Amino acid sequence: MSEVITAGNIDFVIKKNNEIRDEVLEQTMKLQMNPAIMKAASSPQLALLILQRFGLVQMPIEDKFWSGAIFVKNGKIIPVLNTALPRANQYFAAWHEIYHLIFDKVSLDHFIERDNMMEARKAECFAASMLLDGVDRYFIELPEMDFVSRIFFCMSVFQAPYKAVLVSLYEYAIRSKNETLAKKIKEVFDLEFEDMPQKFQELGLDDNLVKPSYVVNASPLQEKIRRSKAANPELNYHKDNEEFLVNIMKEISVITRKSE
DSSP, rough: OOOOTTTTTHHHHHHHHHHHHHHHHHHHHHHHEEEEEESSHHHHHHHHHHHHTTOOOOEEEETTTEEEEEEEEEEEEEEEEESBHHHHHHHHHHHHHHHHTTTOOTTTTSOBBSOHHHHHHHHHHHHHHHHHHTHHHHHHHHHOOOOHHHHHHHHHHHHHHHHHHHHHHHHHHHHTTTHHHHHHHHHHHHHOOHHHHHHHHHOOOOOGGBBBOOOEEEEEHHHHHHHHHHHOOOOOOOOHHHHHHHHHHHHHHHHOOOTT
């Protein structure tokens, strides 16, 4: 699984990020320069649209450490997102899984549960590159207010999770040798906010970003099965595909129960 990033290990994480940065930026540029993929849509919504082409399954799973995964069975690839997490986390997880689908040549021979640490780290960097480009400039230009509120504004504008914003800003602080900023980030990095929606409301920000959506949706996968059926009605494997969808949902439930 991807490591849980804390103030205690953030310097190690940044060191790993630096080792893979050029590769990840090259992959980000490849995707952004592809007109067949980069349609007119916001980055978070674009991520969902891309995953829908692969038969995205969205469902709430009460496990805050299980943001998403990819199932690979019998040559079929199915991405899954946990909609019990805040929308910001879902968007970040979506880009994470897109990395695995498009660029990961190591992990797609089995069920991915964030078990390949280097590929998972690349996926995290890729998600940050897709969502948080320019967050350092935006942060610097914000008017004076308390530090955490500035982070919340960055979250709102870039549609990204709290820790993802802080990691990106910490990287900027290290590059620019801004020790004051780096120290402040570590001070607030491990804070827990049970009332984050309320804090967003108080700042005049849309609190939907930091609330779960609880969406239950397998329609992209069902549509793939329907199109396959319409294109080849004489073939008899469509029933197998429908059973595959049912089994995927059951397998998700089994795996997430094990992680509790």
